Amino acid sequence: MDNTDKKRILISPVTRIEGHAKITIQLNDNGKVENALFHVNEFRGFEKFCEGRMYTEMPIITPRICGICPISHSIASVKACEMIQGIQPTYTGNLLRRLIHLGQNISSHALSFFHLSAPDFLLGYDSDPAVRNILGLAASHKEIAVGGIRLRKFGQEISERITGKKIHISGIAPGGMAYPLTEENRLALLAWIPEALHTVQMGIEIIKKFQEENEEMIASFATSPTLYLGMVGKHGEHEIYDGNLRFIDADGTILQDQLNPAKYLDFIAERSVEWSYLKYPYYKPLGFEKGIYRVGPLARLNVASAMKTPKAQAEFEAFKKINNGKPVHGTFYYHYARLIETLSSVEEAEIILNDSEITSNKIQTHGRWNNSEGIGCSEAPRGTLFHHYITDETGKLTKVNLLIATGQNNPSMNRSITDVAKQYINGNNIQEGMLNRVESAIRCYDPCLSCSTHAMGQMPLVIEFINSEGALINTIERL
Amino acid sequence: MNTIKITINDTVYDIAINTTILEACKEVGIEVLTICHLEGVSNVGACRLCLVEVEGINKLLPACTTKVAANMVIRTQTEKIKKYQRITTELFFAERNHVCSVCVANGKCELQKLGYKVGMDHIRYPYLFPSCEVDTSHAWFVLDHNRCIMCTRCVRTCAEIEGAFNWDVMNRGNQVRIISDFNTPWGQSTTCTSCGKCLHACPTGAIWPKAIVQGQLEKKPEILKELVEKRKMNL
Ligand code: SF4
Ligand code: SF4
Ligand code: FES
Numbered sequence: 001m002d003n004t005d006k007k008r009i010l011i012s013p014v015t016r017i018e019g020h021a022k023i024t025i026q027l028n029d030n031g032k033v034e035n036a037l038f039h040v041n042e043f044r045g046f047e048k049f050c051e052g053r054m055y056t057e058m059p060i061i062t063p064r065i066c067g068i069c070p071i072s073h074s075i076a077s078v079k080a081c082e083m084i085q086g087i088q089p090t091y092t093g094n095l096l097r098r099l100i101h102l103g104q105n106i107s108s109h110a111l112s113f114f115h116l117s118a119p120d121f122l123l124g125y126d127s128d129p130a131v132r133n134i135l136g137l138a139a140s141h142k143e144i145a146v147g148g149i150r151l152r153k154f155g156q157e158i159s160e161r162i163t164g165k166k167i168h169i170s171g172i173a174p175g176g177m178a179y180p181l182t183e184e185n186r187l188a189l190l191a192w193i194p195e196a197l198h199t200v201q202m203g204i205e206i207i208k209k210f211q212e213e214n215e216e217m218i219a220s221f222a223t224s225p226t227l228y229l230g231m232v233g234k235h236g237e238h239e240i241y242d243g244n245l246r247f248i249d250a251d252g253t254i255l256q257d258q259l260n261p262a263k264y265l266d267f268i269a270e271r272s273v274e275w276s277y278l279k280y281p282y283y284k285p286l287g288f289e290k291g292i293y294r295v296g297p298l299a300r301l302n303v304a305s306a307m308k309t310p311k312a313q314a315e316f317e318a319f320k321k322i323n324n325g326k327p328v329h330g331t332f333y334y335h336y337a338r339l340i341e342t343l344s345s346v347e348e349a350e351i352i353l354n355d356s357e358i359t360s361n362k363i364q365t366h367g368r369w370n371n372s373e374g375i376g377c378s379e380a381p382r383g384t385l386f387h388h389y390i391t392d393e394t395g396k397l398t399k400v401n402l403l404i405a406t407g408q409n410n411p412s413m414n415r416s417i418t419d420v421a422k423q424y425i426n427g428n429n430i431q432e433g434m435l436n437r438v439e440s441a442i443r444c445y446d447p448c449l450s451c452s453t454h455a456m457g458q459m460p461l462v463i464e465f466i467n468s469e470g471a472l473i474n475t476i477e478r479l
Numbered sequence: 480m481n482t483i484k485i486t487i488n489d490t491v492y493d494i495a496i497n498t499t500i501l502e503a504c505k506e507v508g509i510e511v512l513t514i515c516h517l518e519g520v521s522n523v524g525a526c527r528l529c530l531v532e533v534e535g536i537n538k539l540l541p542a543c544t545t546k547v548a549a550n551m552v553i554r555t556q557t558e559k560i561k562k563y564q565r566i567t568t569e570l571f572f573a574e575r576n577h578v579c580s581v582c583v584a585n586g587k588c589e590l591q592k593l594g595y596k597v598g599m600d601h602i603r604y605p606y607l608f609p610s611c612e613v614d615t616s617h618a619w620f621v622l623d624h625n626r627c628i629m630c631t632r633c634v635r636t637c638a639e640i641e642g643a644f645n646w647d648v649m650n651r652g653n654q655v656r657i658i659s660d661f662n663t664p665w666g667q668s669t670t671c672t673s674c675g676k677c678l679h680a681c682p683t684g685a686i687w688p689k690a691i692v693q694g695q696l697e698k699k700p701e702i703l704k705e706l707v708e709k710r711k712m713n714l
Contacts, residue, residue, distance in 0.1 A: 053613060054615055054689065056690075056692060061581045064580060064581060168580065170692065170694030172692075174692070368689065394615040394617075394666065395615050395689060
């Protein structure tokens, strides 16, 4: 294809996603969108600089990759360590880890929905960017904004009450947990449940109403079908902490089920691409083009046969009706899926907090290096996460492979942005609301690109028009 | 007991002869910053944190290795001393690779506490970022040279308390390193008894047990002094 006369529009940085990113939209000479690429340029060489360290340091080093899903990294990491040691966590240690992981899921989803996305739904995509954020929301929809902020706090308080810290916690250890939960803290956490349930249900009302009122937009919003990967329990139920994996195709047919995550290299292959530091993973049996799959809340709900808790199950049934029992492809439904997961996380947290063993002091088993390879997997808020370590016989890491959710979603994210851009952008004449929709296609995936968390729409948006020779021909800045 | 009169920070005290300035300060409740000093082993004056001003002497003297003398006038809290303490602490951090957030000793580290104490909010010297070995060869312990500050507390503890003489020092300047035996991996040492005393002696996250993660490190340097005293009692 001839490149002359093509223009490139650069949107950078995307506001209100966690991290710093840039989008290039390639226009052809008719001003039509040809292609869109989402650049990820901040995956910070973690794998390389972990090499040479002790494997037991990984549960503390790897959470630093991300400030929003640090616990999923810790969990995947301790599981890899447990495989190296050949040990199992205690019942209570495992339960505490599960509880902390649910807490992170609640706070991360609350951040994504109430802080980052709800302003779009309640104030409108085309409203003034200066108020289209959680503070603007607080001024016009106080109960929702405050509820969202408090829901996030509840999630963080779970970690805090177990480990003493909200974000970069310590104590998730091979063999279980380093700290127990006291009865006082158990009761304090239980007291949050009714309010948390109420807030999530409020969020569900908002999204359902928005979905009803914007059926047309949603139906045409980044709906490319893909495969899906997610964790499931023994009976195919929704699972985010510990389970096996299931791949389904775009029609919902199960391609492979109850896959052992430790065998991930049998079913996932990775390929590097020149425009991004993220690797492009794909479902191995189908090859690079056909094997694009998605992970995350939407994927987990698409692969699951049922939810584990009653309220979430009722919502899940409504979700399943969207596409008559088939997978829901519309990227927009990530939001709904996220809220259903938040609901199930709050319900499951309540069940765990009522477990008679949760305050037991039998929290950790102990082991030492026994195997040179360890693989751990967990479902981070944004999707399936793999940690793979290889060590020498003293426990020193010789190779580290981390497969993160945003990486797995990257191929399909590009597809979604291209879809949206094609629909909304036409030539140089770009308006605020249209660009927001490109951004918002990305925001659906809630990508994490580094550990900086920009909960507020403070970052200026710069749009650059670059012609085929790379010369800047126009710049639009949004403050 | 033979005592002499000395002045510390404008107050006159009676102090036993043969006492170090550091011991004298401790006795009268004056805090002096230290890190290479460890109760139970000899002093070597390596870290220079305990520097004090002594009237009539135009250089700063290490409190841990300087004995008191009659009518000495000592100052421990001058601006000059504070300035040097801050410089010394910053240089510890700049010389090797300290990333407290992922360090096993985070929250339990004497160097980190020192940083807080001297008000170190940033480091004015360029980091050297040396490439340092992590010796994981011992079955139970790790020696991470990235976090070693060359206080030699491990060396003295191993030699003077355990009597094993596993640890020593090689090279000079910023190439200086702690070595096991004649610079062999710790796990291959023929002298190390795996007693773990050096672990308790080490003020930082340089020596740590493999079995633990951040938050679980317990170093008890005080047990070393207790050991020494218990042995004396048996004699
Ligand atoms: S040894 Fe101390 S100062 Fe150094 S990284 Fe560890 S905690 Fe920080
Ligand atoms: S290993 Fe620890 S005790 Fe030994 S010299 Fe280094 S910092 Fe000091
Ligand atoms: S404590 Fe005196 S020089 Fe280190």
